[in-house]
Amino acid sequence: MIELIQFPWSPFCIVQRRILEFSGAPFKIIGIPNWDRSLVWRLTRQRYYGVPILRDGKSVVFEVSEESQVIAKYLDAKLELGLFPWELEGVQSLVWRYIESEIEGIAFKLNDVYWKEFVPAAERLHFLRHKERKFGRGCIEQWRVQQKDLRQVLAQKLLPFEEMLMRKPFLLDQRPRFVDFDLYGILGNFLYSGHYGLPRAHDHLKRWHARMNYLQLKSFAREKDLHP
Numbered sequence: 166m167i168e169l170i171q172f173p174w175s176p177f178c179i180v181q182r183r184i185l186e187f188s189g190a191p192f193k194i195i196g197i198p199n200w201d202r203s204l205v206w207r208l209t210r211q212r213y214y215g216v217p218i219l220r221d222g223k224s225v226v227f228e229v230s231e232e233s234q235v236i237a238k239y240l241d242a243k244l245e246l247g248l249f250p251w252e253l254e255g256v257q258s259l260v261w262r263y264i265e266s267e268i269e270g271i272a273f274k275l276n277d278v279y280w281k282e283f284v285p286a287a288e289r290l291h292f293l294r295h296k297e298r299k300f301g302r303g304c305i306e307q308w309r310v311q312q313k314d315l316r317q318v319l320a321q322k323l324l325p326f327e328e329m330l331m332r333k334p335f336l337l338d339q340r341p342r343f344v345d346f347d348l349y350g351i352l353g354n355f356l357y358s359g360h361y362g363l364p365r366a367h368d369h370l371k372r373w374h375a376r377m378n379y380l381q382l383k384s385f386a387r388e389k390d391l392h393p
């Protein structure tokens with residue numbers, strides 16, 4: 166059975182978890198503490214310490230660069246999900262880069278404002294040290310002060326997605342593609358604390374999100390049956 170090694174508020178883990186749920190394939194979640202990557206390190210033979218990673222029998226699957234989508238492409242090929250059709254190659258790469266930089270870069274700060282509510286007490290020291298080493302001392306407090314502005318900027322940066330959804334059920338197509346799951350995961354991190362909702366004005370985005378919560382592959386024809 167496929168195993169997803171993760172921690173629950175990680176945006177990139179939420180992407181892969183939703184893809185797995187969508188597929189209907191059985192899978193198991195192996196939760197690790199954010200600060201203890203020893204399992205990841207061991208499984209990847211000292212080549213990676215990030216999350217998520219997948220274990221599927223003898224294969225261990227992980228990203229090879231900031232620009233790779235190795236895990237999603239592995240799941241797509243194995244489970245025939247139709248997430249990366251050739252006709253959307255290139256466009257999807259542009260869109261997911263925007264999602265993983267412009268949207269993720271604000272979403273995680275807003276969620277981190279409430280870090281004490283979701284990071285277990287035993288992990289808080291490591292969490293705070295990791296953040297402050299990367300973003301400077303007092304960074305989370307700064308994000309709390311900037312919260313209102315960050316929310317406004319996030320709403321602006323989400324506007325192109327609202328526009329993409331005005332005439333289509335999914336971002337690029339009539340069925341969900343990788344970028345739908347990518348945006349869903351990054352927003353899943355933003356929504357994780359429970360203190361936020363999606364921007365009020367973005368009606369189509371809210372409806373899309375409600376659909377994405379429960380979407381199942383079995384509701385869509387297999388791509389190869391459409392184009393044998």
Ligand SMILES: N[C@@H](CCC(=O)N[C@@H](CS)C(=O)NCC(=O)O)C(=O)O
Pocket residue numbers: 175176177178214215216217228230231232
């Ligand atoms: N592009 C990678 C990014 C993964 C990533 O940045 N994961 C974070 C957690 S959300 C991580 O493990 N960072 C390394 C660290 O925390 O030491 C992916 O899509 O999986």
